[in-house]
Amino acid sequence: MFMGTKKYPAENEFSQFLTQNGGSHNAYTANDHTNFYFSVKTKSLKLSLDMFAQFFLEPLFTTSATEREINAVNSEHENGVADDNRRLKQLRKNTADPNHPFNHFGAGTKETLWDIPNSKNISVRKQLLEFHSKWYSSHLMYLTVLGKEDLNTLEEMVVSLFGDIEKKNVNIPYWPDPIYKEEQLATKTVVVPVKDIRVLSISFLVPEQTKFFKSMPNRYLSALFGHEGNSGILTVLKKRGWSSKLSAGNKFEARGIELFDIDVDLTEQGVDCVDDIIKLIFQYVNMLKREGPQKWFHDENKNISAMQFQFKDKESPLEYVVRLSSRLIKYGLKDVLTAEYIIKEWRPDLIENLLSYFRPENMRVTVVSKVFQNKTDTVDKYYGTSYSISKIPMEVLNHWQEGDLCNDLKMPFINEFIATDFGLVPINTNEPDQPYVIHESFILRSWFKTDTEFRVPKAFVSVDFFNHNVITDPFHCNIMSLFVRLINDNISEYTWDATRAGLHLSIEPSSNGFKILLNGFSHKLHILLKKTIEKLLAFKIDPLRFDILKEEKIRDLKNIAIVQPHNIALIHETVILSETAWTPEELLSSIYDVNVVNIEEFMKQFFSHMFMESLIYGNIDKIKAIELIQIVEKPFLGRDGSRKLLPRQMIRSRQVQLDDGESTLYETTNNYHSSSCVTFNLQCGVQSTLNNMIVNLFNQIVMESCFHTLRTKEQLGYIVFSLVIERQGVLSFQIIVQSERSPMYVDTRIESYIDGVQ
Template identity: 30%
Template sequence: MHRVTTVLWAALLCVFLTSCATGPYSAIKPAQSPNDDRGYRLLTLDNQMQVLLISDPDTPKAAAALDVRVGSGDNPEGRGGLAHFLEHMLFLGTDKYPDAAEYEEFITEHGGNRNAYTSFEHTNYFFDINAPYLPEALDRFAQFFIAPRFDAEYVDREKNAVEAEFQMGLKSDSRRALDVLQEVMNPEHPYSQFAVGSLESLADRPGSSIRDELLAFYDKYYSANQMQLVVLGAQSLDELESLVVPMFSPVPNKAYAPEQIEAPAFPAGSLPMQVQIKPQATQRQLQVLFPIADYRDDYHTKPLSYLGNLVGHEGDGSVLSQLKAEGLAESLAAGSGLGWRGGSLFSVSITLTEKGVDEYQRVLQLLFAYMDMLRQEGPRQWLYDEQARLAELAFRFKENANPMGYVSSLASGMHYYEPDDVLQGPYIMDDYQAQMLADLIQEIVPDNAVVVLEDAAVSTDRVSEHYRVPYSVGQLEPAQLAAWKGEVDDEVLHLPAPNPFIAEDVSLVKIARDNPEVPAKVLETARKSIWFAQDEEFRLPRGATYINFRSPLVGQTPEQSASATLYTALLKDQVNEFTYPAMLAGLNFSFYKHAQGMSLRVSGYNDKQSVLLDELLQVMASPEFDPARFENIRLDMIRSLENSVAKRPSSQVMADLRESLLYGEWGEQALIDALQSMRSQDLVAYAGDFWRSASAEALVYGNYESAAVAELSQKLDTVLLGEQSAELPQLRVLQLAAGESVLYPVTVPHDDAVLAWYLQGAGDSWQDRAATALTAQVMKSGFFQQLRTEQQLGYIVSAFAWPQLDVPGLVMLVQSPVANTAELALAMDEFMRQLESSVDAEQFQRHQQALVNEILRPHKNMWERAEFYWQSIAKKQFAFDGRETLAGEVEALSREQWLDYYRRVFLDNRRSLQVAAPGQAGALPAGEQRRVDSAQALKADHDVYLID
């Protein structure tokens, strides 16, 4: 698949238009999508900070982000992780707001979230909050960049959080591969530096404390002229301007100017290079990297998008198509990789089969043969224009995104787009330059390649410094290069055909007079029911058709679950070449197994949608499983399940917790055992039984005429084979008894200890759901502050609501490199017992209102609304009033009622399940818990909630 970067680069924003000036600074209105009715104003302040204001009077959430053009590539030599450590420290108190917990508490109590990230060139800070509280939140946020405290106490503490993050990634193959890449790069290139940081790299040294170096780093790089701020609020543009300008004008401008990076990414004479890495997971990966020029200024041309689209294509004539035909690979992604001031990497990443590892030289030969074909064909304007048309459609019908994610991505991109283009920059392709495209393709050759092979069987002769990764590195022999340049059949690889799925009719259908306010069930037979409504609010030439095929033959045994999952994977593979152009054209589909069957979703532009749906249903009705593809996909699923041991430890523990609560969920080993013995004829037989027993429920929502219902009904008859559907067993959720305490120790191959402590609500009524959700809201910020910031127990520390099929519950989760699970349990229990005394009446009301606002948050776009309707139908909430009912129950809770529920249910008579991975420490939570050794043993003799 073509990997498109979210930020496409351009010239620095150093020249601004002077029209529309509203003060002593310049202001302009950037070009925006015709579908975007928000107001925009772009300012440059006196201190040269660039600010984008976004006015959306209807937004329930305000948001802001500030991006500093400094990152881990700017770390001083020998101080790996300093930029990342600085990011952590800015959250922990300023001169105006010295309390380290204050910012987190204010954001959380007013319905918000906050975070940040550090990349090679950027540090990006962002938050959202209930819209009325934007001014107070912005004031706190601005102080990060004016007067942070860097209290020595928290400097010493927060180093442990960075260390915990470093330890957490020691078994992450993506971080391990990056560690090796940085080690084989040119040591004079800034990207060769250690990025995350550790206690060792951040330790005080003779004559130099880390706090002093933090201050020096901040004073040098955190300059207003290298900052981009985006603020989205419900206020008018003038009101936002009068709010933001005085708050952020005091940020000092130190006139910092980033230097161009002149050093090559790889030492002269070192290419072509071959690197072999031994991964933690059972993965087989081939990555080919090519150092190229920095094309970020050329965002009107987007040469990397053009090339990535072709190399990453999955249709007939593509590299991936041929690799699959020869049984060598499962997936391929291509596009821009790392970028820096002066250069970048073009990356091709291929997931190999076992045969592909043995014959990786053939894989490379096909890749380079495709590049030879592209050079021979030369750039083609019709291909470029086709991509440009798709980008233009995407911008024209652009929909609202999550406010926090939106402002964060805009703040990052503003560094590189011209002022008028800060909104449309990622979508512009209006400058076809054949020579630029040809020059880029000339760089994608064997002599300019870094070939990275990851497989457990590779030979290694060294170990990386930070992540201790076994690897080897060497230059390639002429014979290998000659093999890659071997000839390939001219008919095997070729340019893609013109895309037949590009929307041509983007008109809107007429809204019927009897269009229901919410979807109505307009068709029902013994085996199918269809819900329908036209979208009246978002009014886009798009629609969603969701189909749920239910059968009793899913989830009752591991064999059924494995069969359903493998069946959906094979069907998706069978239609991939047909559906890939549709995906590029904005027509998406997914087919997946769920608790009661399989679901098919088709969404996007409704023009050409029926063509895609016809093909999908036809294949579903008469699948043809190629024996070689069956075997490769079966083995790939087994490998993926085996690789669960390489996931983040906290993720593994949460998966074990989920399996413990949900009947029909099975552990990795049970699924592996089922797949090991499965044959293609077994799957064909299973598919026939499934369709003979299945019923269908569908939602048609969006830009459709009512006739779409009858058309869909007729199409469904092609796959529903039996006379009548079989009766479905009810879904079941484990029901813990009052006072019951269960401990489930699990094995996770990692030094860190992990504890996920699940507390179930007293029942599954709306009141239980409301009280449990409110408890999680009240706990969230204090839990993080106490166990992470103050006690420094780990990097992953969170408390959150975790309902399972609407059975309410909450989870406290900590992954710790410094404490065992017994200590974690004591810290969690102590926090819960102190919670009620720490929440006064005003705080309770703020949390209550924050939760109500979140529950009732308006849908941002058509897909969010369609998803709500679809989930409501699945839950049989046919009045579509679940949000209002839950919000009403939250509002009805008094502080006294909530405290009573909290004490009874979460303190005095807990329904408790602790899933604990002891890690290196070995200790488990103490107490009188009943201990179980598997999720299935726990579920075998338990009461359950029955879900209709």
């Protein structure tokens, strides 16, 4: 589509125009629609819309461009062959009713899109033109335009440019027949993954819920099944040592096709207890049926959604129009802005009806684990996934169907983090333009600024805990990483409620310690911060959770070797250019000796010999900021053995400087992907306002020509892009190409491109 039209025949004319005018473009294909989108600077909107409209009027689909794009599709497929998510997504299609359109290949290869059609004397270009002629009809198309012009001007612009798109004699497709029939339901599929992952997925076939957007029964049940609070499914699974993560929610596949999925990450013990986990889930279903729909919980969901809509953060204009255009397919014009936020009706009957589909005979079970290696009987022809499907025995289904309860499973408690005060703090007339230091001691420096721009009742707090000893040894890095996993695991029971209420907390490891990040509604932010600091200092490690999370960390380190080559290349580049950093292999070799005692002793020393730096920004005045500072600082003052860090101990890790004319080559092998990757890095000096502007402007200028030359014309691979990286205060310009071609050849083509840039 983007490769030329009758009015604008040059292949890259549209993309080149957008790049020259500060814009970009892309597209995605879902099961039941395709979305094309672009952004551009304001004064170029009309001309870019004219170019855009031509794709739906008179695209060329030239033979040469068609074949090259099929090569790109094939490259994309090859890049995803080892992706477990793609493999599982295709299995969901493969195992559907063979006579349903859902049962088909969800991507494409050169064989399926070019070789096979040509062997049957089918013209691919002709097929594309016929598809476009049939389905690209005005009444099936939904356009969203966001501009600075008034509505009348925008409407006139759109009508004049898109008004000639023909209305064809076709109806919008709808698939009311179930994708799974009796023979595909009540089945258990076991799958061998590429990565060392363990997942239990339970899918219930449910009616499409779009028409119930005014009451959202699916959101009511998603919030309950996914609840991580004290009496939820996940908490019980953790206590039994079967899982660490759970997610639940409806999965819209296409118009008329919807599922409700419950996905459980399994521990080693959990793989052996899959039937017990499913039994526990049905005991939760029994509890919900016994309790009946609860209006107070519905009202809580309703208030949270309304609050989030009223104080919705500004977002990228491009992302906004992409979402709106796809929503227009589902909702009428008067509801499209609010349909996925505002809950207007209390319909307990719809909740009960949706819950009635949560039955053993109406579900499919998928278990993913390496333990099934050499125990399967089928191989997917597109991705090579090994799997087996079997009917679940009737006695097992009957056992799950029993109406018994688990005493540990109950409805959630009332959410204490929901904000009720949305007032804005007054702005000081002398408020500085930049954050400034309002507190400094030997243990904490705090930066502060009241928001004067966005004026919403939200705030952001960041606290960086720093100790120079962490980065010096991969053993210490593993201790810190495991501590962060353990504390996040421990506090999830209350942070889940905070997240639902629009108050987000994350604790993340860093090269020199860890960071606490809070953002969201400011009213009860201090409560969440206080709880977190108290938990941090009173935390006691549960040996069972330690064993489970350590095993997860080991698997994560091993799985790094299987990620896409361009991701691995960036990891190695970071290690090479950092003054101190450790490879995944070095971290893996040193993690096995980490134990509970190591962590407790190291963290005791860490908290007695550290420095904190914080930033407080948003709907907070200076008095409230001082209160937050005291919440952070006071518990750490006067700790036994507490010592001040010396100035030399405060130096952060730096980047290795490449001398002028220096050229360095680093090579490593990849055993899991057919493609390789070349990262071409030009170090551009220390960050400054001027340097940042120059390097980013250079990238903006060459971005389109880099993509067009190396991907579209030279067909080096699907993943081709340029970018600017800002790391450790240093700027770098990079070109990344993941390709089936020889890395040395790819490098020469990148060098040739750089030499030709003018």
